[in-house]
Amino acid sequence: MIEAPETWLPTAIAGLVGLSLAVAVVATAWPRQAHRIGLFGALAVFAWVLGLSALFVAAGPEAEAAATRVALGGWEAPLGLMLHLDGLSMTLLVLTAIVALATSLYSLGYIHDRIERRQFWPLWLWLWAGLNMLFLSGDAFNLYITLEVVSLSAVALVAFTGTAAAVSGAVRYLLINILGSLSFLMGVVLLFGEHGVLDLVLLEARSEAGPTERMAAVLMTAGLMLKAALFPLHVWLAPAHGSAPAPVSAVLSGLVVTGSFYLLLRLWMGVFAPLATPAFGILIGLLGVAALIWGSAQALRAGRLKSIVAYSTVAQFGYLLVAFPLMLVDPDAWRVVVFFAVVHALAKASVFLAAGTLQHAAGHDRLAELGGVLRARPRTVFALGLAGVSLMGLPFTGGFIAKYLLLEAGLGTILAGSVIGVLWVVAIAGGGLLAAAYVLRMVAPAFHRGPERAGEAVSPWMDWVPLGLATVAALAGFAGTLTLHTLTLTPGAP
Template sequence: MPIAGLTGGLSWAALIVIVPLVGALLTGLWPRAGGWVALVVALLTLGTTLGGALHVWWQGPEIHALGGWEAPLGIALVLDGLAAFMLLLTSVVGLFVTLYALGYVGRQERSGRFWVLWLWLWAAMNALYLSGDVFNLYVTLELVVLASVALVALASGGPALVASMRYLLLSLLGSLAYLMGVALLYGAYGALDLITLAEQVTPGHLLMMVAALMTVGLMAKTALFPLHGWLAPGHGSAPAAASPILSALVVKVSFYLMLRLWLTLFPDLATPALGVLMGGLGGAAVIWGGIMAMAADRLKPFVAYSTVAQVGYLALFFPFMLAVPGGWRAVVFFAAAHACAKATVFMAAGTLQRAAGHDRMSELADVMRGRPISSFAMGIAGAGLVGLPFTGGFIAKWLLVETAIAGDVWPWAVVVVVGGLLAGAYVFRLLGPAFLAGRGSPGRPIAGIMEWSTLGMALVSIALGFAGAASLQLLDATVTGPGGL
């Protein structure tokens, strides 16, 4: 889609990055008030993001030139449909996670560090979604990784430290592969701006090497099978207030970047063989993650392995963008449905773990019966992961199956259905004991806001089911390359 216009000065795009960045600085200066500063920042960020999305909706995409300097000399922020959708998703999930963290983190010794890292991560994610050149995408991606690793390391104990170091090292390898691709692009074309590169790149061995390096590096960061080994230990070891951020939002960042590159720079390299390969890896992730979730005996690793399975669906954008024009939009909507559901599950899991004092699934039934709000929210989110009606997950999987059938690539529809059945099996394994006869015990006291924010996040996953048409219409305002799909 063409760009509506070039703007300077202060714009929605600039505000969306500035607000959480200023919030991170303020929480560093006043750590005792960090939670309330974060809440105000979350509300302001949601407002600015909504304003930016409405601007794209009514006027189309725009470029904001920082300092008035246009590319290639200046840094450009591109606000289009895809960026606006991901920013809005991040803001909605971020608001409920912030509310949850107010109760979970409280006035703990490391609470100030959590708020600084969370808002810094939020600013970095927003900046990445808006970045308009391949090098600044790299810079913002590294800021996301560093903040995420630090959030994992906030949990006390050796396992958290090991998991954070494993996450860091694998992410650095992925970043190195991506940066090598950036260097090759700059050496060949003398440009870093995505729109400029899209007009200059031509299919060939060099572009194929660049695409391979960047894609493999981003696959590692997305935890796409078989490069998923870091995800379950990292997300499972993180503090309960950080796990929903990592699983619902951070893994979507590298997926977004992969999608953006293939829509803008590499559409001419997409072939049916590549679609089969990437779709096959996604299908393997769905099966493997589901099996590992069934075998898990602790709650947080269980939820983390289900993320491995759900991430597999994201790889279907490769065969879908070849099969149907705009078919990738179904995968983006699925990413949003997964983010809402998975944030809810991790928040409920953190509540139940704190109330019970452990996360052994075989011993959680009494606490689940004694905490009906958290259990009900987890049930709604579980229905979304399975794809049951009246949830965003149902609409998302319906769109996936519909796209696969419309593009005559029905094997991927089979993958979606089988994945839904596996999800039903492991969600039933989690929730089933709570419905058996027995006493209920609320366990240890917890802050009420933890349960109510979790329920609110679950209700958002239902509301998303009624926003499918509007979401797809917003995604139509996405800037792609000359051969974009």
């Protein structure tokens, strides 16, 4: 007799939190074996997430009515804390598992020093556990705490190489993160003062367009925009992401930034939904266009490979902002935005990992002197190019489908009679061209004539993992239907 998937789902959700925390705690207590614990833990968490997603999709029709909510310690909201799993969080959990597994495997090759390994693995496992908890949290204050877990471990990972550039980037990153968290917390406090509850679902039921909600929306959005480095609050991103070790950059640009964006989306679809007006959407969209132009310009100007990738994150997140006004006109567009964020995270992580391999081989990442290494390492260049193609949005890649769907939504806006829709369509199409320009800048030296120089030997992990992840990013297009279907299992979404 097999029980229905719904009965197992709550235990599986709490188990995911417990498992990812247990891996982090064991690695902290036993740093000498941290890399082995990390490897097996990463495989276990990855398998668990896949199992959970199978359970979730199997339980599908029931889950559509209400998200699966787990009362921790048996205390239901408003007294206790609830974990909250729906299509949106499930999608991001799977994304996190894929990128995190790839990063873990890559780190096996990248961080081989005995002492560094002991510092890196526990922090990285805490970061991953923090991300899992962030996507599963259904309580406003708990979100603040998980955000702090994520940001403190991320800052520590940026700093842990101990170089001047990394520490200076980390200090900036930490101050920004604390400021963002405090701003977010002030918003939570305001909401709590007004409604007397912290659970997001209960808050959503009680919220209206009053002064408290307005101020809380401003504070929480500003705080999360700081953390997600959304334009115009983006200046910290490039130094922090560009000077961190490659696996850390990959996780920061791929997952941590996406986590903040996820929260923004969740809040604006739930608690702050009554405040979303067309004027607000246009304001956010204009910020997105500015981010797209500024980020691309910086990426075209930067001299270091990892700087280019870091600035392209600013530009690509401009896309996500451009999608905000589309979401207000076309209620279905939010799923496309999430799909775009997922593809971007996969592609961005593989670009950073490939850049890390090249940097390791060459000993630096100055683009002007990288030609020889690029020519000698076709596998890594292919990974860079494949992921880059996905970022550009060429046909048959995940990025193409995401951008196509976005364009479709933009055209729909124009047909619905909105003049400013033209701007969004131009921005989406032009952004793709700009992305093509800076991706070509990265890979072009590989096709010039010149001497080959393989540089430092590279471990097989560092050679193959970027390629594997880039392939996943390119193939994500085929998972588009499944992703969009999973996302429909989000209650309360339009």
